[in-house]
Amino acid sequence: xxxxxxxxxxxxxxxxxxxxxxxxxxxxxxxxxxxxxxxxxxxxxxxxxxxxxxxxxxxxxxxxxxxxxxxxxxxxxxxxxxxxxxxxxxxxxxxxxxxxxxxxxxxxxxxxxxxxxxxxxxxxxxxxxxxxxxxxxxxxxxxxxxxxxxxxxxxxxxxxxxxxxxxxxxxxxxxxxxxxxxxxxxxxxxxxxxxxxxxxxxxxxxxxxxxxxxxxxxxxxxxxxxxxxxxxxxxxxxxxxxxxxxxxxxxxxxxxxxxxxxxxxxxxxxxxxxxxxxxxxxxxxxxxxxxxxxxxxxxxxxxxxxxxxxxxxxxxxxxxxxxxxxxxxxxxxxxxxxxxxxxxxxxxxx
Amino acid sequence: xxxxxxxxxxxxxxxxxxxxxxxxxxxxxxxxxxxxxxxxxxxxxxxxxxxxxxxxxxxxxxxxxxxxxxxxxxxxxxxxxxxxxxxxxxxxxxxxxxxxxxxxxxxxxxxxxxxxxxxxxxxxxxxxxxxxxxxxxxxxxxxxxxxxxxxxxxxxxxxxxxxxxxxxxxxxxxxxxxxxxxxxxxxxxxxxxxxxxxxxxxxxxxxxxxxxxxxxxxxxxxxxxxxxxxxxxxxxxxxxxxxxxxxxxxxxxxxxxxxxxxxxxxxxxxxxxxxxxxxxxxxxxxxxxxxxxxxxxxxxxxxxxxxxxxxxxxxxx
Numbered sequence: 001x002x003x004x005x006x007x008x009x010x011x012x013x014x015x016x017x018x019x020x021x022x023x024x025x026x027x028x029x030x031x032x033x034x035x036x037x038x039x040x041x042x043x044x045x046x047x048x049x050x051x052x053x054x055x056x057x058x059x060x061x062x063x064x065x066x067x068x069x070x071x072x073x074x075x076x077x078x079x080x081x082x083x084x085x086x087x088x089x090x091x092x093x094x095x096x097x098x099x100x101x102x103x104x105x106x107x108x109x110x111x112x113x114x115x116x117x118x119x120x121x122x123x124x125x126x127x128x129x130x131x132x133x134x135x136x137x138x139x140x141x142x143x144x145x146x147x148x149x150x151x152x153x154x155x156x157x158x159x160x161x162x163x164x165x166x167x168x169x170x171x172x173x174x175x176x177x178x179x180x181x182x183x184x185x186x187x188x189x190x191x192x193x194x195x196x197x198x199x200x201x202x203x204x205x206x207x208x209x210x211x212x213x214x215x216x217x218x219x220x221x222x223x224x225x226x227x228x229x230x231x232x233x234x235x236x237x238x239x240x241x242x243x244x245x246x247x248x249x250x251x252x253x254x255x256x257x258x259x260x261x262x263x264x265x266x267x268x269x270x271x272x273x274x275x276x277x278x279x280x281x282x283x284x285x286x287x288x289x290x291x292x293x294x295x296x297x298x299x300x301x302x303x304x305x306x307x308x309x310x311x312x313x314x315x316x317x318x319x320x321x322x323x324x325x326x327x328x329x330x331x332x333x334x335x336x337x338x339x340x341x342x343x344x345x346x347x348x349x350x
Numbered sequence: 351x352x353x354x355x356x357x358x359x360x361x362x363x364x365x366x367x368x369x370x371x372x373x374x375x376x377x378x379x380x381x382x383x384x385x386x387x388x389x390x391x392x393x394x395x396x397x398x399x400x401x402x403x404x405x406x407x408x409x410x411x412x413x414x415x416x417x418x419x420x421x422x423x424x425x426x427x428x429x430x431x432x433x434x435x436x437x438x439x440x441x442x443x444x445x446x447x448x449x450x451x452x453x454x455x456x457x458x459x460x461x462x463x464x465x466x467x468x469x470x471x472x473x474x475x476x477x478x479x480x481x482x483x484x485x486x487x488x489x490x491x492x493x494x495x496x497x498x499x500x501x502x503x504x505x506x507x508x509x510x511x512x513x514x515x516x517x518x519x520x521x522x523x524x525x526x527x528x529x530x531x532x533x534x535x536x537x538x539x540x541x542x543x544x545x546x547x548x549x550x551x552x553x554x555x556x557x558x559x560x561x562x563x564x565x566x567x568x569x570x571x572x573x574x575x576x577x578x579x580x581x582x583x584x585x586x587x588x589x590x591x592x593x594x595x596x597x598x599x600x601x602x603x604x605x606x607x608x609x610x611x612x613x614x615x616x617x618x619x620x621x622x623x624x625x626x627x628x629x630x631x632x633x634x635x636x637x638x639x640x641x642x643x644x645x646x647x648x649x650x651x652x653x654x655x656x657x658x659x660x661x662x663x664x665x666x667x
Binding site: 060063085086087088089090092093094095096097099100101103104105107108118119120121122124125126145189 | 386387388390392393396399400403494496497498500505510582585586587588590592593595596633634637638640641642643644646
């Protein structure tokens with residue numbers, strides 16, 4: 001989750017249309033999104049690339065299960081093309097360290113850099129050396145200020161944020177039979193990713209489900225306060241049919257509040273994979289769905305876009321990987337699709 | 351006396367650990383990364399450039415620790431100074447912006463010093479509190495936004511520029527180390543700092559105004575952090591509330607490995623420089639060795655642990 005919050009702090013350039021009809025995630029210059037499944041390096045091209053000795057550096061913003069999955073997707077795709085990874089770093093959300101990491105990696109003269117720029121302003125200078133050296137740059141979810149496509153970078157690859165929020169709304173509506181009252185716990189901060197997902201949920205409920213209404217809205221900035229926020233919401237609205245929680249961390253607090261109230265009827269939907277939340281879901285508890293991004297696919301698409309740029313092919317400027325709705329029925333497939341990993345043992349066989 | 355202590359005393363390990371460690375690790379990377387550009391001028395220059403802000407923070411911390419105090423707030427001061435400089439620069443000339451950045455660091459340091467020296471509060475607790483306080487201030491200053499600082503004169507002087515072919519950050523480091531070393535070793539103030547940290551009561555009896563020394567060292571630490579914030583801003587051409595956040599442990603480790611005593615009365619500016627470069631060299635070399643991020647963290651932690659353990663081990667016992 002943390003990687004996503006930083007993006008918002010930078011007043012990300014992407015825009016999102018709010019209408020349910022036209023709603024979609026669009027790029028910084030208004031570019032329409034291209035599905036990641038169309039960004040492909042053919043076997044024939046992969047074979048020809050493998051003899052060219054390309055190298056790549058993975059310069060991440062932090063370490064997490066999500067980053068591991070993105071790295072794995074990129075590493076597998078690079079391996080298919082015989083591309084060696086010469087440096088892997090984590091900036092720990094430190095803009096100065098990200099700059100140092102890029103300088104250190106450039107000593108190895110990589111042909112490709114995959115990275116999540118921590119901030120448009122701080123990363124503009126940081127990536128300048130790599131950009132000027134002709135490195136094929138592919139960015140995850142964020143773009144340095146004033147970088148132009150296709151001269152400065154190959155592509156931006158990101159989640160389909162609107163779809164994540166929309167699928168959360170659809171999953172909750174489905175579990176509630178398309179009617180009832182909803183509590184909306186949104187991220188109370190100027191964070192691009194969470195803001196877009198939260199608003200997409202709200203827009204979908206308001207526009208697509210006339211028999212459902214959001215009767216309680218509460219922002220949250222500290223996940224540790226989720227339980228008390230949920231308790232207050234339930235006191236005011238004891239018949240709440242469902243609650244949307246902005247991400248899985250605070251959803252644990254909301255779940256705790258429902259349990260302590262003996263509430264087994266209010267449904268919860270949240271975003272990102274979490275073992276404790278998923279355990280409640282597979283045990284038939286309050287949680288009805290988790291909406292996740294396809295992190296492995298993000299990494300694969302980043303690697304493919306970088307190679308296509310090196311090979312002089314056209315690369316779409318703005319690529320989105322799909323969201324996946326994970327329910328009790330597809331827990332194993334969902335975990336594999338999102339993180340390319342087996343679901344935790346505690347979730348299996350329930 | 352066991353065999354480790356005998357070897358340690360023979361090599362005077364405790365005093366020279368940072369230089370020996372630097373030499374050993376440098377040699378190791380030279381051997382392992384000879385073909386990977388480790389010894390290239392560009393890479394060695396990168397290491398010094400990358401460590402310039404933390405070296406300057408370390409200089410301030412040497413003074414504070416030598417006087418028997420500690421400053422945990424310098425990371426937050428870096429962020430406040432950086433943001434102050436960048437925000438002021440949007441409407442005023444560079445000179446005013448840089449002065450404002452430096453003054454913000456000095457003022458927070460002076461606040462720490464006043465609370466410690468005259469309200470008799472422990473510096474650990476005071477600076478722990480102001481660390482949180484000013485981390486919050488940094489976040490509130492621009493509502494989490496980063497502020498660009500792309501004036502070519504500013505970035506030239508404080509970031510990417512060169513003078514006679516020498517990068518400006520190397521010049522800042524050199525000047526800070528030379529001035530810091532002379533003040534620490536050759537001036538009456540430096541002697542009073544060490545005397546205060548060695549035995550405050552004895553220092554007071556001998557006429558040293560120890561409270562004033564405490565105020566000065568914490569103010570100096572704040573000013574050094576302020577300068578570090580300005581250098582970070584010049585280097586990345588923007589200021590952000592996260593700047594300096596990650597430096598606390600690295601700088602403390604660099605200073606301790608460099609031979610400064612945690613309980614006061616002893617320190618070394620040159621040692622702090624070597625400690626800071628050692629940390630930068632570790633970051634650089636482990637990346638070039640293609641270690642995974644987890645491996646880099648483990649190896650770096652182990653090496654720092656060994657170095658700190660040796661430098662803190664009292665062989666006289």
